[in-house]
Amino acid sequence: MAQWKSTSFWKLTGLQSQFPGYDFKALKAVTVQRGLCVHIPCNFTYPASEDLYPVKLYVYWVKNDRVESYIRNTRHENTGSIVASSDKDQSIAPFAGNRFQLTGNPAEGDCSFRINDVQNQDAGQYYFRIEKGQIKFSYRDSYILPVVSVTELTEKPKILNSPEVVLGKSVTLICQAPGTCPWKESRSQPQISWNFSMHEETLVVREGDTFSLLCEAQGKPIPSVTWMKNTKTQNNHIHGSKDTLQLSNIKSEDAGMYGCQAENPHGSVRKNLSVIVQYAPKLSKKPQKNTTCWRKDNGILCNCSLHSKPPPQIHWQLDGMTVADNSSTANLKVSSSVQKNEVTSSLIWTGSPDGNLSIICLGNNSLGVYTMQFHLSSLKTASSELIVPLVVGLILMKVLFCFMFFFLAFWYSNRRKAPLTQEGRRKQKE
Numbered sequence: 001m002a003q004w005k006s007t008s009f010w011k012l013t014g015l016q017s018q019f020p021g022y023d024f025k026a027l028k029a030v031t032v033q034r035g036l037c038v039h040i041p042c043n044f045t046y047p048a049s050e051d052l053y054p055v056k057l058y059v060y061w062v063k064n065d066r067v068e069s070y071i072r073n074t075r076h077e078n079t080g081s082i083v084a085s086s087d088k089d090q091s092i093a094p095f096a097g098n099r100f101q102l103t104g105n106p107a108e109g110d111c112s113f114r115i116n117d118v119q120n121q122d123a124g125q126y127y128f129r130i131e132k133g134q135i136k137f138s139y140r141d142s143y144i145l146p147v148v149s150v151t152e153l154t155e156k157p158k159i160l161n162s163p164e165v166v167l168g169k170s171v172t173l174i175c176q177a178p179g180t181c182p183w184k185e186s187r188s189q190p191q192i193s194w195n196f197s198m199h200e201e202t203l204v205v206r207e208g209d210t211f212s213l214l215c216e217a218q219g220k221p222i223p224s225v226t227w228m229k230n231t232k233t234q235n236n237h238i239h240g241s242k243d244t245l246q247l248s249n250i251k252s253e254d255a256g257m258y259g260c261q262a263e264n265p266h267g268s269v270r271k272n273l274s275v276i277v278q279y280a281p282k283l284s285k286k287p288q289k290n291t292t293c294w295r296k297d298n299g300i301l302c303n304c305s306l307h308s309k310p311p312p313q314i315h316w317q318l319d320g321m322t323v324a325d326n327s328s329t330a331n332l333k334v335s336s337s338v339q340k341n342e343v344t345s346s347l348i349w350t351g352s353p354d355g356n357l358s359i360i361c362l363g364n365n366s367l368g369v370y371t372m373q374f375h376l377s378s379l380k381t382a383s384s385e386l387i388v389p390l391v392v393g394l395i396l397m398k399v400l401f402c403f404m405f406f407f408l409a410f411w412y413s414n415r416r417k418a419p420l421t422q423e424g425r426r427k428q429k430e
Contacts, residue, residue, distance in 0.1 A: 019137070020047065021047025021049070022044075022045065022046055022047065022137055022139065023044065023045045024042075024043075024044045024144060025042065025043045025144075026040065026041070026042040026111070026128070026144065026145070026146045027040050027041055027146050029146070029147050030146060030147070030148045031148075031149045031150075031151060032118045032150060033118070033152065033153045033154060033155060034118055034119065034152055035117060035118065035153050036117075036118055036153070036155070036178060037114060037116050037118070038114060038115050039103065040113055040114065040115075040126075040146050041104075042104070042110070042111040042112045042113070042128065043109050043111065044109055044111050044128060044130070045109055046130060046132075046135060046137060050134070050135050051133075051135065052133065052134065053132075053133035055132060055133045056132070057086070057107060057130065057131075057132040058085065058090075058130070058131045058132065059086050059102070059106040059111060059128065059129070059130050060082055060085045060086075060090070060128070060129040061082070061083050061084040061085070061100065061102075061111075061113055061126055061127075061128060062078070062080035062081065062083065062126065062128075062129060062138075063080055063081040063083055063096075063124055063125070063126055064080050064124065064127055064140075065080055065081055065124060066079050066080065067080060067081045067093070069082050069093075071131065072087065072089075072131070078129070078140065080127070081093035083096040084096070084100040084101060084102055084113050085102075086102060086106055095121050099115055099116045099117055099118075099119075100113060100115055100116075101113060106130075111128050115148070118150055119150070120150050122148055122150055123148055123149055123150040124148060125142070125145050125146070125148075126145060126147075126148065127139060127140045127145050153178075156178070157176065157177045157178070158175070158176045159173060159174070159175055160174040160176055161174050200271075200272045200273070201273050201274070202274045202276060203273055203274070203276070204276045204278060205277055206278050207250055207251060207252060207277055207278065207279035207280070207367075208249060208250060209250045210246070210248045210249065211246075211247060211250070212244055212245065212247075213227070213245040213258065213260070213273065214243075214244050215243045215244075215245075215260030215262070215271070217262030217269070219266070220264070221264050221265065222264070223262040223263055223264040224262070224264070225243035225260060225261070225262050226243070226262075226263075227243060227245040227259070227260055227261075228258070228259045228260075228261060229256050229258050229259075230257055243260065245258070250277055251277070252277050252279050252309070255275055255276055255277040256274075256275060257273070257274055257275075258272070258274075258275055259271065259272045259273070276309070277309065278308075278309050278310065278366075279308055279309055279367060280308055280365065280367045280369070280370065281306045281307070281308040281312040281363035281364060281365060281368065281370035282306060282307060282308060282370065283370075283372075284305035284307055284342055284344070285307070286305070286342075289303070289305035289342075289344055291304045291305055291306070291361065291372055293347075293359055293374040293379055294379055297350075298350060299331075299349050299350035300347075300348075300349040300359070300376070300379065301346070301347070301348055301349075302316070302346065302347040302348075302359060302374065303344065303345075303347075304316075304344070304345045304346075304347075304361035304363070304372060305344040305345075306342070306343055306361075306363040307343070308341060308363070308365050308367070308370075309341045309365075310341075310366060311340070311341050311342070312343050312364060312365050313343070313363065314343050314345040314362070315363075316347050316359065316360065316362070317358075317360040317362060318349075318357065318358070318359060319357060319358055323347070325345065331349060331350045332347075332350075333347070334346070334347050334348075343363070347359070356376065357376040358374070358375055358376070359373070359374040359376070360372070360374075361373075361374075
């Protein structure tokens with residue numbers, strides 16, 4: 001159930017035009033809070049003696065902002081942004097959209113209009129224009145034109161009742177939303193939406209820290225309290241109104257969603273806490289992402305894979321000279337890739353580097369620094385790493401083949417020398 005309220009006091013100021021028959025009355029000053037709705041009453045007349053043709057009357061509300069505009073595809077001699085019109089084919093200023101709407105009947109001299117969902121750009125002065133056959137007139141006298149002022153929203157929706165909520169029973173909540181339009185048309189009513197969500201907080205800790213989580217619950221009968229991590233119950237279930245979960249020497253795997261659940265025969269409630277564990281850069285645990293350097297052809301290839309939270313920044317140092325990430329020269333290229341909290345940086349160096357060259361992979365975040373150093377003189381070549389396992393494999397295969405050959409020969413020889421049974425001798429004689 002929803003309610004809305006509105007309060008408006010109108011005082012129309014009139015214009016005795018220097019053009020006989022063209023009279024205009026409108027609300028002079030309007031102040032509205034951003035996001036609400038405002039209604040501006042207005043009346044006008046034009047001389048019947050000039051109404052010589054039975055054609056349709058078109059009316060226009062224009063914001064006086066010196067923007068070039070076109071009325072019925074003709075450039076308007078008085079500039080301004082057209083915000084509302086009775087002409088369905090008339091182009092409206094983009095900022096106005098469909099928020100500005102005529103509420104009166106122009107044929108009866110009612111030029112009232114309203115602004116829905118008022119925005120800051122709606123502030124300013126507005127004037128009114130009519131076109132009917134040969135009649136083309138703009139009511140522009142500045143001392144009676146409506147001026148709209150927009151202030152920040154101070155009125156907020158209110159819950160008028162606070163009923164007790166019990167699991168399994170229905171409850172009615174009454175929300176009152178602010179508004180300033182004085183009628184009950186559906187398009188002028190404030191739009192109300194309800195949002196229910198579990199209360200969730202975040203706790204950021206560092207690796208190695210110790211902290212305690214306290215959960216308190218009230219109810220009749222006294223609820224039992226359980227701490228859970230994700231969907232796994234922690235081993236500290238007690239019956240009572242308080243429960244403390246203590247974690248010591250925090251590790252990265254302790255991160256996750258912790259929930260305190262309290263329940264009694266009438267129902268249960270749970271409050272969640274997201275625990276984020278920050279830690280200094282470490283070597284990647286994925287075997288396919290090794291941190292190493294090796295020679296290949298006439299160059300050097302290096303990979304450095306580190307993970308941390310927040311994610312690390314990786315830099316390379318060659319004999320004390322820092323190489324920027326994603327840099328590229330004639331004989332040096334550095335590139336990197338990021339997957340969540342893991343960063344992999346690759347370095348390719350071609351040419352003829354010094355045999356005493358030192359290569360350092362340096363990863364850092366706000367919590368610390370990790371350093372891995374390689375010396376050029378100790379690097380292996382990619383070809384030797386492949387040849388040695390291949391040769392060893394061939395030797396093992398040869399030894400295995402020889403063993404199987406001698407085993408079969410020995411088994412066949414012993415079988416021929418085995419004594420014959422009585423049945424065997426009889427068949428041999430036959």
